[in-house]
Amino acid sequence: MTEDDGVDEELLSIGAFAARARLSAKALRLYDRLGLLVPARVDPATGYRYYAAGQVERARLVALLRQLDMPLARIAEVLDAGDGGVAADRLAAYWAGVETRVAGQRALAEYLRGRLSGRSSEMHGKFAVELVDVPEQVVITEKRHTLAPELPAWIGASLGRLAAAAEECGGVAGVPFVAYHAEVSLESDGPAEACVPVADEAAARAWAEQRGRAWETTVRVEPARRLAYTRISKAQVAHPQILAAFEAVEEWIAAEGLSQAGPCREVYFADWDAAGAEDPVCDVAFPVK
Structure with missing residues (x-):
């Protein structure tokens, strides 16, 4: 028997769950260790992980939030908010920080381009x-x-x-x-x-x-x-x-x-x-x- 084999109707093996959630088994093991997505059951004899079908939505949200380069700790804060509005606000706060950082990096890149190209006077002319x-x-x-x-x-x-x-x-x-x-x-x-x-x-x-x-x-x-x-x-x-x-x-x-x-x-x-x-x-x- 392998960790990917099914156990009962209510639970999915890690392989079957990974396919539904569009995550790798390796990612699921990591999220388990971090407490972000804990299996519904772990076989005490084999250590195999099994997930409930109802956990698919949380797993997909994890995958989508990772596409925003959100750190796993921040993902946990969003998903554990306990209220959809609070969760949305936490996501908005994270994204506002991203936009501020990117805007700062854009300004820094412009500054450095001026420095490196010797166009400091042209760069300074943009300031009134x-x-x-x-x-x-x-x-x-x-x-x-x-x-x-x-x-x-x-x-x-x-x-x-x-x-x-x-x-x-x-x-x-x-x-x-x-x-x-x-x-x-x-x-x-x-x-x-x-x-x-x-x-x-x-x-x-x-x-x-x-x-x-x-x-x-x-x-x-x-x-x-x-x-x-x-x-x-x-x-x-x-x-x-x-x-x-x-x-x-x-x-x-x-x-x-x-x-x-x-x-x-x-x-x-x-x-x-x-x-x-x-x-x-x-x-x-x-x-x-």
Whole structure:
């Protein structure tokens, strides 16, 4: 007797089930080991696996989700949701992440093509650069030495903490930004400074003194600035493709006969979580004079 031989009417051998589910027996054994598709019965004497006909739908869904390159752990989350609407939402969340990643890779490929072909000036010309005057503002801040791979997580967490603090100190009084006091890359760790404009300076200073020590929160006055900036999409924010935007603004500043007058920055004016990959979310800016 082999593992592919049938046992009874309610159960299918692994071979028969694999044919119905359009999966290989090897894949079924893997999914069993991972707890993703457990056989209805395993013969204690032979170890042969047998599946119920009702498991075919789950098996086919596994196969289809794998066609989306979904990791097996994420497939388990989708299939074990217990509710069709929740399962659909989990699939949608995964696919939104895929689209964001692909959009970022597309932007990176364009950036690298420009680098490799020596067409940097042509690439920079795709960014529209403008000037804007920003008034003096009080900001509550956190400063961190960090490398590029850790930067996105830190920006999101720090701006969230600072916005919550600002709400307790008269409210957020302007657009959050991250200033770079030195280069942040794979080798250089800045520092970077997350800043949220706050309405009540005295309340913010008291908050920082009493509750901000864990994150070395400080309050300072950001002077009025004239900024040269270009607006970029969520997909373009990722490192290193964002470097093209910084380089484009620097090139424009030089061409206009201006000079840099302070640390460059990323100004986050949109709801990051709600934005799609191609939605504008950030201004890459340099103070100029």
